[in-house]
Amino acid sequence: MSERPNKPHRLDQIFQSYDAPVYFVTFCTANRKPILANDYVHAAFRHYAEKAEPRGIAMGRYVIMPNHIHCFVRMAPEHTLGTTVRMMKRALSAAIDAPMPHWQPGFFDHLLRHSESYSEKWEYAYQNPVQAGLVERAEDWKFQGEVVCIRF
Template sequence: MPSELKRLHHSGQSHFITFTCYWRRPHMESAGACEMFVAALERARVRYRFRVYGFVVMPEHVHLLISEPERETVANAIQSLKISSSLRTAAERECDGRRSPLWQKRYYDRNIRDYDEFVEKLRYFHRNPVKRGLVERAEDWKWSSFRHYAQREDCGVEIESRWTADKRKTADA
């Protein structure tokens, strides 16, 4: 996003976030890098108190669907997530004895205005691994929240959905 553009944040809106590996290199193609990113996302979710509605980690980019953080701003939460995941995957990015950055400096942030757009973004990025030919079925891609929605499986990040809300209500009763 050009530096002269301002980010618009409206309380209560969800955010569709995309950020890309430096020079679109496939730094996230190893299971180790993906595991570290998912762990960093969960730590950021807890630290900044935002809800994760969905995510997918692709070899050279990440998509997130999150709420506005209760602590700090989306920008601060994303910066922290990118730094944390960069530090933990630095050794995997060494090339010719030099480390390259993990992420491009900027990221894309779109405010989600309604339920239809929310569902469209979630479907879009859950289908991304299939569209790219990485797997035949979305549930086969381990680095995504799709299995949470389709099979109610743990994906390493607490996903805010109808099922997690129901579990909280049952636990509080």
């Protein structure tokens, strides 16, 4: 019997085999203030991501820049990207030692459609600290990592 009484049975079969989409998300600080690249914000980001996983929100690879964050997100269908990013911003604000507002309204997102897109977006984010002149080698940037391995 269908769990969605108003949907034909064949749609239930499709939803059961559906892989949740993967998003590449970028969100920025208000007025591009360089307030993010520090140990406190990094720890708060990881803490939020680890607590979100059991609730159906997978935070994959990420790079925390001084004034923006790049991350990959996959969520269970009951979650929305807007709410997820809003809750993440709220959690990170507690670790930011700067006057409010901390965040630029909204965020930028890209729905990944294939593994090549995932690789391209990751390479862009990974090299971002080098492009910004913060480190010579991407692997030397300490405010990056992966919380959950999101396979594409």
